Amino acid sequence: MTISEYVPQAPCGALDPAAALFHSLSDPTRLAIVQRMAVGEVRVRDLTSELGLAQSTVSGHVACLRGCGLVQGRAQGRSVYYSLTRPELLDMLAAAEVLLSATGNAVSLCPNYGLDAQQTRQAPEVVR
Template sequence: MERCLAASGTGSSLDAAVALFHSLSDGTRLAIARRLAGGEARVADLVGELGLAQSTVSAHVACLRDCGLVVGRPQGRQVFYSLARPELLDLLAAAETLLAATGAAVALCPNYGTDATTNTEKEVPR
């Protein structure tokens, strides 16, 4: 599995935005962020709720943490994760509003929609 990487050192705000949206582009990472919007959780909680392997959930939480979107609060032998910034709640809410406004248009997108191929070599029309 790929690890999240911060934007390249170009200093471009566009690069940072690309890194932000890339960090949320994976369905599991987005599900974790949405779950953490409701309150903190341990990896074990997320495993139970998402039905995924512990190693998978841990890797995705680490990606979100590396990107500065999630923070951990150690308590004894456990770590409770939460969203690092309340602005992420605003971004998730704005995404829900946009999806409601566009209806099925995003899901039908030939490049990124639910039926799009997962071939990363696919060229996107400009």
């Protein structure tokens, strides 16, 4: 089923799977993991060194992507090699790049999700 089939007659709840898909890709670390997997299989250990993040952080993000059905693991000896399950994901990301280019990256100015909003959410609270 396509998103166009949901609109306009479908209630907003019918879009929940699409919203969940986009939410799963909304984290910059998960996007970096997906982009790395576009090149080929990778172990969590490799992602940890490439991204400069803790193993637990990378494992959590890989688990999220795996739970969404976007990533799969292949055991080889004591290692697990992760890869993308759907090539369509790369098509979607390429389409997003085209859209970002066409809009001049205007989404970065969005008050809810743009760069300023991200910095506000990540700023530590001052305790007095």
